[in-house]
Amino acid sequence: MQHPRRSLLVLAAAAAACVSALAADTGAPKLAQKSSYKVGFAQSENNNPWRIAETKSMQEVAAKCGWQLVVTDAGGSAAKQVADVDSMIAQKVDLIVLPPREEKPLIPAVMKAKKAGIPVILVDRNVDQKVAKAGRDYVTFIGSDFVDQGRRAAEWLVKASGGKATIIELEGTTGSSPANDRKKGFDAVIAKNAGMKIVASQSGDFARDKGRQIAQSLLQAHPGATAIYAHNDEMAIGAITALEAAGKKAGKDVLVVSIDGTKDALTAITQGKMGATVQSSPFFGPVTCKTAQRYAKGESIPPWVKVEDKFYDTSNAQANMADGY
Incomplete structure (x- = not known):
């Protein structure tokens, strides 16, 4: 007959292992510190000035950030965007930057990347927070209010x-x-x-x-x-x-x-x-690079990296024309 104290110790160890496994599952995948990264940018569409400026911002920052950038264009289709993320997972990218076209359809793609151990940073648009959460299922959301x-x-x-x-x-x-x-x-x-x-x-x-x-x-x-x-x-x-x-x-x-x-x-x-x-603002390249670098260093990233937005009317539109895209 097994000693009661020994049984308790075994149960305690099993419970601790279970808690440890659950704790490990509560955090988004880590990003190792390296000199270069293969980064996937799964754009939702490139059919308007805003999206074109966003993609360009990512491309312009890539070399400075040490990114080998893989860019896709979902053409306005959530299903295609999910497939694009699947392709990036298959290519074993180090990081995925995703502007989800819609809140709910892109959640499976985010969760699949998490399961594959690939961190995801959401930019511009978020996913349904009731289902997937920043810090647990993906690194953070970078965007406006x-x-x-x-x-x-x-x-x-x-x-x-x-x-x-x-x-x-x-x-x-x-x-x-x-x-x-x-x-x-x-x-x-x-x-x-x-x-x-x-x-x-x-x-x-x-x-x-x-x-x-x-x-x-x-x-x-x-x-x-x-x-x-x-x-x-x-x-x-x-x-x-x-x-x-x-x-x-x-x-x-x-x-x-x-x-x-x-x-x-x-x-x-x-x-x-x-x-x-x-x-x-569509210029997410610099802030995304900086956020990824901080995350790789092990720094704590808030669930929402808020982008501050200006306001234009007749009093300042002409003077700020250079801000347009």
């Missing part, structure tokens, strides 16, 4: 309209974190102002021509609209085209406010066609 962006756009519109506006909202890609949060921040402010009403809200998928088409349709359905809020500048520029085609003067008959800070948007502000845009 999308809720605050929407809030700032709404606060400008309330002031510019004198608290009275009939609003059309052009949403970004359905299911993406910027679309979800930019709507949340904007709508919350508008709801507090009795003279402000959102009469239509529909996705333009962050694309200029689709934004134009949706704006055209919604303007026909709501000819009394006095303001358009677009979740990004591309859709806002499309909406301005739709307004002009409808014989309306953007910036006068209908106020336009947006988010991103592209050169076309800054130009539209100087022309009086757009009222304001909240910057959402």
Whole structure:
């Protein structure tokens, strides 16, 4: 018969081993310190100025950061982006930098990379935090406060309209974190102002021509609209085209406010066609390099590396044209 004390010791050791295994599983994979790394950048699409600037930023920092960069383009498909991450895992990259097109569909890719021992840094867009968490399943999220962006756009519109506006909202890609949060921040402010009403809200998928088409349709359905809020500048520029085609003067008959800070948007502000845009910087290369270097050294990385965004209106658009892209 086994001695009771010995049995307790065996059980304690087994429990300790179990706790140790669980603890090991709670952290994102480590990144070894090396002079060079093979890094995968799984871009969601390269069909607009913002995405092109983001990809360029990653490519420009690669040599300085000691990265051999593998770049893919998902062409606007979450399924293709998942496949791109799978390919990077098969290539045994050291690190994956991922701007997830949508919050939920990219979680399996993040978890698969974790299982393969490859750390993932999310940039620009996040995944559903209720399912995958920074520090546990991936290193961190580097990006803007999308809720605050929407809030700032709404606060400008309330002031510019004198608290009275009939609003059309052009949403970004359905299911993406910027679309979800930019709507949340904007709508919350508008709801507090009795003279402000959102009469239509529909996705333009962050694309200029689709934004134009949706704006055209919604303007026909709501000819009394006095303001358009677009979740990004591309859709806002499309909406301005739709307004002009409808014989309306953007910036006068209908106020336009947006988010991103592209050169076309800054130009539209100087022309009086757009009222304001909240910057959402695409230049993630330097901050991602610095974050990866800190992580490799064993430093603690916060779950959210927040990017600070500027605000452009008629008072400063011309002076900051060089910030556009």
